[in-house]
Amino acid sequence: MSDVILQSIVKRYDQTVAVDHxxxxxxxxxxxxxxxxxxxxxTTTLRMIGGFVDVTEGKVLVGGRDVTALPPARRNMGFxxxxxxxxxxxxxxxxxxxxxxxxxxxxxxxxxxxxQALDRVKLAHLAERLPKQLSGGQQQRVALARALVIEPDxxxxxxxxxxxxxxxxxxxxxxxxxxxxxxxxxxIFVTHDQDEALSVADRVVVMRQGRIExxxxxxxxxxxxxxxxxxxxxxxxxLLKGQREGDAHFRVASxxxxxxxxxxxxxxxxxxxxxxxxxxxxxxHSGAAAVNSLEAEIENATYRGHxxxxxxxxxxxxxxxxxxxxxxxxxxxALGAGNKVRVSxxxxxxxxxxx
Amino acid sequence: xxxxxxTAPHPSPGSARARRIPPAFGLASPATLFVVLALxxxxxxxxxxxxxxxxxxxxxxxALTLENYVKFLGDGFYQEVLFTTLWVSGLSTxxxxxxxxxxxxxxxxxxxxxxxSRLMILIILPLLMGNAVRTAAWMVILGDKGLLAAGMAxxxxxxxxxxxxxxxAVVIGLVSVMLPFMIVTxxxxxxxxxxxxxxxxxxxxxxxxxxxxxxxxxxxxxxxLAGTMLCFILSMNAYATPVLIGGPQFHMMAPEVYQxxxxxxxxxxxxxxxxxxxxxxxxxxxxxxxLIQRRYRRWSE
Amino acid sequence: xxxKWVNRLYATMSAAVVAFILLPLVGIVWVSFFSNxxxxxxxxxxxxxxxxxxxxxxxxxxxxxxxVQTAACATLISLGLGVPASxxxxxxxxxxxxxIQTLLLAPMIVxxxxxxxxxxxxxxxxEVLFDHQIAGTLGGLLIAHGLIALPWTVRLVTASLAGTxxxxxxxxxSLGASSLTIFRRVTLPSIRPGIVAAALFSFVxxxxxxxxxxxLVGAGRTTLQIALVNYLEWNLDSTxxxxxxxxxxxIGTLLLASDRYAKLGRxx
Numbered sequence: 038m039s040d041v042i043l044q045s046i047v048k049r050y051d052q053t054v055a056v057d058h059x060x061x062x063x064x065x066x067x068x069x070x071x072x073x074x075x076x077x078x079x080t081t082t083l084r085m086i087g088g089f090v091d092v093t094e095g096k097v098l099v100g101g102r103d104v105t106a107l108p109p110a111r112r113n114m115g116f117x118x119x120x121x122x123x124x125x126x127x128x129x130x131x132x133x134x135x136x137x138x139x140x141x142x143x144x145x146x147x148x149x150x151x152x153q154a155l156d157r158v159k160l161a162h163l164a165e166r167l168p169k170q171l172s173g174g175q176q177q178r179v180a181l182a183r184a185l186v187i188e189p190d191x192x193x194x195x196x197x198x199x200x201x202x203x204x205x206x207x208x209x210x211x212x213x214x215x216x217x218x219x220x221x222x223x224x225i226f227v228t229h230d231q232d233e234a235l236s237v238a239d240r241v242v243v244m245r246q247g248r249i250e251x252x253x254x255x256x257x258x259x260x261x262x263x264x265x266x267x268x269x270x271x272x273x274x275x276l277l278k279g280q281r282e283g284d285a286h287f288r289v290a291s292x293x294x295x296x297x298x299x300x301x302x303x304x305x306x307x308x309x310x311x312x313x314x315x316x317x318x319x320x321x322h323s324g325a326a327a328v329n330s331l332e333a334e335i336e337n338a339t340y341r342g343h344x345x346x347x348x349x350x351x352x353x354x355x356x357x358x359x360x361x362x363x364x365x366x367x368x369x370x371a372l373g374a375g376n377k378v379r380v381s382x383x384x385x386x387x388x389x390x391x392x
Numbered sequence: 393x394x395x396x397x398x399t400a401p402h403p404s405p406g407s408a409r410a411r412r413i414p415p416a417f418g419l420a421s422p423a424t425l426f427v428v429l430a431l432x433x434x435x436x437x438x439x440x441x442x443x444x445x446x447x448x449x450x451x452x453x454x455a456l457t458l459e460n461y462v463k464f465l466g467d468g469f470y471q472e473v474l475f476t477t478l479w480v481s482g483l484s485t486x487x488x489x490x491x492x493x494x495x496x497x498x499x500x501x502x503x504x505x506x507x508x509s510r511l512m513i514l515i516i517l518p519l520l521m522g523n524a525v526r527t528a529a530w531m532v533i534l535g536d537k538g539l540l541a542a543g544m545a546x547x548x549x550x551x552x553x554x555x556x557x558x559x560x561a562v563v564i565g566l567v568s569v570m571l572p573f574m575i576v577t578x579x580x581x582x583x584x585x586x587x588x589x590x591x592x593x594x595x596x597x598x599x600x601x602x603x604x605x606x607x608x609x610x611x612x613x614x615x616x617l618a619g620t621m622l623c624f625i626l627s628m629n630a631y632a633t634p635v636l637i638g639g640p641q642f643h644m645m646a647p648e649v650y651q652x653x654x655x656x657x658x659x660x661x662x663x664x665x666x667x668x669x670x671x672x673x674x675x676x677x678x679x680x681x682x683l684i685q686r687r688y689r690r691w692s693e
Numbered sequence: 694x695x696x697k698w699v700n701r702l703y704a705t706m707s708a709a710v711v712a713f714i715l716l717p718l719v720g721i722v723w724v725s726f727f728s729n730x731x732x733x734x735x736x737x738x739x740x741x742x743x744x745x746x747x748x749x750x751x752x753x754x755x756x757x758x759x760x761v762q763t764a765a766c767a768t769l770i771s772l773g774l775g776v777p778a779s780x781x782x783x784x785x786x787x788x789x790x791x792x793i794q795t796l797l798l799a800p801m802i803v804x805x806x807x808x809x810x811x812x813x814x815x816x817x818x819x820e821v822l823f824d825h826q827i828a829g830t831l832g833g834l835l836i837a838h839g840l841i842a843l844p845w846t847v848r849l850v851t852a853s854l855a856g857t858x859x860x861x862x863x864x865x866x867s868l869g870a871s872s873l874t875i876f877r878r879v880t881l882p883s884i885r886p887g888i889v890a891a892a893l894f895s896f897v898x899x900x901x902x903x904x905x906x907x908x909l910v911g912a913g914r915t916t917l918q919i920a921l922v923n924y925l926e927w928n929l930d931s932t933x934x935x936x937x938x939x940x941x942x943x944i945g946t947l948l949l950a951s952d953r954y955a956k957l958g959r960x961x
Contacts, residue, residue, distance in 0.1 A: 089591050110599060112595070116595040119588075120588060122589050419781035420782065422774050422777070423778035426839070430836050430837070435803070438810065498707040502703055513949070517944075518718055521718060522901030522944070524917075527925070528921060532717070532934065535929060542734030600699045631904050631907075636925055646904075650810070654908055662810060666806070666807045670807060
């Protein structure tokens with residue numbers, strides 16, 4: 038178990054820069070998610086930590102030791118691959134034993150540790166199966182057992198859940214989390230799924246075009262995105278472009294003046310007000326105008342089971358999406374296209390982000 | 393018509409139904425007939441003739457005898473020929489495997505993308521230059537006054553090596569013929585091996601040799617087997633290389649078949665030689681195949 | 694990421710092996726320009742005389758013409774028989790399909806010398822039967838060369854057909870096209886690269902064949918490969934090198950052309 042420090046690492050291919058001066062300091066026992074769209078450099082970063090990709094510039098330190106030039110075999114890291122990369126010609130037990138064999142651990146100890154590792158992932162009864170005889174979730178567990186049995190300093194996981202169906206993904210999320218907690222192992226995992234990152238990680242690092250865009254706890258990143266990109270990536274569908282006016286107001290490009298939280302952030306240049314659809318109230322009757330309330334007409338209502346998404350349009354042409362609970366779950370009565378409504382939100386419901 | 397078109401599995405609903413003969417039959421039969429007449433028929437005829445008797449002066453006498461096969465088994469000269477053919481083929485195949493694997497691995501895993509296709513062309517072009525040209529080229533290099541001899545004389549360190557008309561020269565020539573086949577076959581199988589498996593093994597602490605031995609080799613076994621069999625069959629049947637580079641004192645099976653059938657006009661014995669050659673090749677490759685398949689089957693199904 | 698020396702080792706070994714494969718060809722091209730009367734190293738000077746001399750020799754000139762004729766005809770036979778057969782193999786399911794596929798690829802597997810000997814014996818028997826010469830005629834050569842070229846067409850064209858999307862043919866059928874129209878307007882254009890590659894390969898395979906032709910060439914009808922081998926049995930001089938160089942250039946050009954249509958590496 039060790040802390041991991043990336044000192045301004047760079048990966049350059051012939052023409053392109055895949056990872057551009059990324060610095061990160063991860064404390065021992067933390068579970069960190071590298072989050073971003075494909076091509077943002079998150080997997081390359083992970084593979085540089087694992088030693089599969091040469092570092093062009095910068096250093097990777099693990100537990101104070103510089104491992105930048107070490108081959109993967111000498112880094113003592115556990116790596117979980119997106120497709121699990123189980124050896125198809127070896128049984129589950131042989132797969133898990135492989136790393137111990139390479140470390141010349143005695144036969145008896147190997148057997149004991151393999152048994153223990155398989156117990157931990159509840160697969161002891163499948164020890165003699167071949168990987169192709171296992172389900173996706175079981176394969177994932179074998180891969181975890183194989184990576185953990187060598188008692189690595191760091192666990193690296195590349196999109197560990199992307200090959201599983203929705204329900205299994207939910208289970209594995211919890212399992213990975215619990216496994217990581219009980220072992221207290223420093224873990225870095227890569228994902229493109231914000232939901233996954235938020236629910237599993239202690240800390241979320243959002244990457245974009247080879248750089249770190251934002252780095253913080255899940256709720257920091259979710260509640261106070263620091264850029265237009267992060268806001269969008271975190272599922273904020275309403276990004277209203279405009280200009281700040283005074284301390285507490287914001288002039289949307291379509292003309293509306295809205296009240297925003299007072300703390301100014303990056304007040305220079307174009308801004309956008311990021312407003313989550315869940316934070317917008319929709320009322321049928323056009324009652325008295327409170328703070329931040331606009332007359333609008335429903336253009337389109339999309340039923341999504343537990344919620345309904347309303348796309349509304351103000352007379353000035355501003356389009357917003359509001360998400361309300363479905364009536365069955367205590368939400369307001371469902372409305373249809375063409376209904377005149379009033380939409381409103383609290384002044385601290387959104388944040389201002391630079392464009 | 394519309395309903396038939398909708399349910400017909402073929403893109404040609406009309407013709408599939410209208411004619412009694414299925415269209416596949418009409419399309420495939422000329423080629424099939426051609427191969428049957430030009431290959432299977434003659435082979436069957438030759439096999440029948442291998443059971444005939446050769447009487448000097450009378451050419452071939454109708455019979456049903458195994459004496460040609462018995463003659464082969466009892467004749468020290470031909471046993472020697474078969475033995476030479478076997479060891480030369482075995483050695484050449486082994487050398488091809490040893491030299492071909494690194495190239496195939498480099499092509500698949502390491503070569504810069506632009507070089508991959510260029511290297512492939514450089515490897516395959518010589519293959520299709522023809523045995524006559526390639527053999528002539530080796531004669532130019534290995535001959536008494538050839539490039540190799542001249543080069544060695546120029547250094548002054550070695551006494552000129554006599555390679556021409558030696559088995560070693562034949563092996564060199566055969567290896568150069570077969571290497572491209574081996575490389576192409578191995579490349580095919582290596583491309584199918586997930587690179588992550590090698591990375592996984594490395595991250596678990598395996599050295600590169602260990603990765604090759606424990607992960608790549610077992611997974612590449614079918615391809616190694618296919619390449620090995622291909623090279624072995626090719627060299628068992630080599631003609632131009634042994635005749636031209638091996639010289640008149642060097643005998644392998646394929647040239648003997650030619651000698652007996654076309655020159656000595658001893659068709660029964662020549663035919664028997666041809667079938668012994670095919671049978672030995674077939675048996676050896678099948679046995680090798682079975683032995684290796686047994687280890688490979690458990691997880692390949 | 695392997696240790697650096699591992700990468701370098703692979704690169705070095707690959708370079709050595711490729712050099713070994715290419716060495717003879719480079720050597721013979723070089724030698725074809727030597728002015729030495731007797732083939733030896735190092736060169737005393739350079740000349741193009743050997744090319745003039747080679748063209749002046751009947752065996753090589755006639756051999757070249759025969760080889761080109763044979764290869765061209767063998768290509769037509771191979772395509773004429775192979776393309777329809779490939780279509781049948783990929784587009785229809787019928788009893789014995791696998792057997793027919795194996796059979797059509799068999800000429801590639803049966804050793805050249807064995808197949809050549811068998812064909813030679815069969816031709817002589819037919820000659821006796823019909824009192825008409827076959828072995829040693831262009832007809833006999835064409836049958837043999839068509840046979841060795843056929844599997845290459847089947848292989849390349851079936852691969853090409855298997856790689857095309859069936860649904861576009863079905864789309865054409867649903868729009869009312871007849872099967873002939875579908876073949877002409879939809880299938881053929883999409884497998885054209887495969888057919889071009891098959892044609893070039895058939896030509897080359899026929900042109901360089903030695904083992905089958907050796908039984909079937911006649912007094913006045915010798916292919917270039919047989920002429921080369923016959924010459925090499927008694928002589929080794931730069932004339933052969935000149936002929937070989939011409940062949941290397943021709944085949945190299947054809948193969949580089951076909952590489953554009955179907956990657957050479959996939960043909961084997």
